[in-house]
Amino acid sequence: MDSLVVALGLSTCSCGVGAYLLLGMCDHSSPTHDGTLSPECKADSSPLDHQPGPFPGIVDILGAGGGLLEYRASLLAGKGFAVMALAYYNYEDLPKSLENLHLEYFEEAVNYLLNHPQVKGPGVGLLGISKGGELCLSMASLLKGITAAVIINGSVVRVGGNLHYKGSGPFPGIIDIFGIGGGLLEYRASLLAGHGFATLALAYYDFNDLPKKFDVIHLEYFEEAVCYMLQHAQIKGPCIGLLGISLGADICLSMASFLKNISATVSINGSGFSGDRVIHYKDSNIPPLGHDLRRVKVAFSGLLDIVDVRNDIVGGCENPCMIPIEKAQGPILFIVGQDDHNRRSEFYAQIASERLQAHGKEKPQIISYPGAGHFIEPPYFPMCPASLQTFLDKPVMWGGEPRAHSKAQVDAWKQIITFFTKHLGPSPKL
Numbered sequence: 001m002d003s004l005v006v007a008l009g010l011s012t013c014s015c016g017v018g019a020y021l022l023l024g025m026c027d028h029s030s031p032t033h034d035g036t037l038s039p040e041c042k043a044d045s046s047p048l049d050h051q052p053g054p055f056p057g058i059v060d061i062l063g064a065g066g067g068l069l070e071y072r073a074s075l076l077a078g079k080g081f082a083v084m085a086l087a088y089y090n091y092e093d094l095p096k097s098l099e100n101l102h103l104e105y106f107e108e109a110v111n112y113l114l115n116h117p118q119v120k121g122p123g124v125g126l127l128g129i130s131k132g133g134e135l136c137l138s139m140a141s142l143l144k145g146i147t148a149a150v151i152i153n154g155s156v157v158r159v160g161g162n163l164h165y166k167g168s169g170p171f172p173g174i175i176d177i178f179g180i181g182g183g184l185l186e187y188r189a190s191l192l193a194g195h196g197f198a199t200l201a202l203a204y205y206d207f208n209d210l211p212k213k214f215d216v217i218h219l220e221y222f223e224e225a226v227c228y229m230l231q232h233a234q235i236k237g238p239c240i241g242l243l244g245i246s247l248g249a250d251i252c253l254s255m256a257s258f259l260k261n262i263s264a265t266v267s268i269n270g271s272g273f274s275g276d277r278v279i280h281y282k283d284s285n286i287p288p289l290g291h292d293l294r295r296v297k298v299a300f301s302g303l304l305d306i307v308d309v310r311n312d313i314v315g316g317c318e319n320p321c322m323i324p325i326e327k328a329q330g331p332i333l334f335i336v337g338q339d340d341h342n343r344r345s346e347f348y349a350q351i352a353s354e355r356l357q358a359h360g361k362e363k364p365q366i367i368s369y370p371g372a373g374h375f376i377e378p379p380y381f382p383m384c385p386a387s388l389q390t391f392l393d394k395p396v397m398w399g400g401e402p403r404a405h406s407k408a409q410v411d412a413w414k415q416i417i418t419f420f421t422k423h424l425g426p427s428p429k430l
Ligand SMILES: *[C@@H]1O[C@H](CO)[C@@H](O)[C@H](O)[C@H]1NC(C)=O
Pocket: 130, 131, 153, 154, 155, 159
């Protein structure tokens, strides 16, 4: 016999029948080992120094075949780890299907190990293959007390079935809208979802069967998205939040002004104006402010600077091209880059503030970042100093000084999460 493995399973494990705890035992490379069980090689001796435990703990999870497989745990136990082989379905009285797994079950297993006198804390490790690897990734992401995880051929997405955890919905809802680049960008929505918000990344043109171009912004399309969110079982009503950048920000401001059940809006470099397109909702049309390309400047680099192309705002905050933001039922957070070369977003935010106050509303929160450009993205995204502007079909500069812009991105993200948490209610703790 090469090694001794003791199964402390079933009867002593509180976390369900589907688990065996294996404490690993003797060092077969020990000089005293002669092929028979040496006196010091006892069930509770650790392999290296022949001292009793505690041993480092590992939870071992196999794949979608189900049942309880102990061989890998046994082999690991032979190397001096306290290993729990954990079944999670299709075993004894465990569920017969993978449709609805609950992370609490796995949490209990981790806690069982952490509290076991033979397991050395402060954390435990995880080993998973295939579906088990996927589960280990979720455990490592959401549970406390996991210090290392090995994933063999796991997937980073859930391949099938639902995994529930105590934070499971309903969640506060947010619709996330990008700018003139079109298409569907999901990264910001994914990041928000990681903070417990049910987030809809909403494309509105140049994606699948959506139009390739548009001259009128029909708010009815966006209203449908709001209704979809509000009737969704995983979304906590009665209101949702909006997050938009650039043209997406102006769409969000229009939605907040005309549609119901919007309780918080974040505008990143929005203008508060209908820029180059009519904004239409039912009987209302907001005419575009328009621009004059003769005001395009060419920078030394050859890039275009379009910061001054928009027409003057005659009449200030009562200009008819302005979005009637005073109708918005919830608060608006304006985030602006002072070095925005796409538009004078700080100036626009000031006008928006004037309009709100002129209509007896509270002064909105404006967070203005020196040295930040137009595209204020989530933290640690590279700054985009210039790119092809789809409207002009020419390379234009967006502004921003890398260091200041990067710092602004880190801070702006925190402010956005705080704002939504305050006005949409806290998300279930993830
Ligand atoms: C890898 O995992 C996937 C599921 O995540 C499974 O379908 C596939 O059979 C696995 N391959 C191997 C070699 O284990």
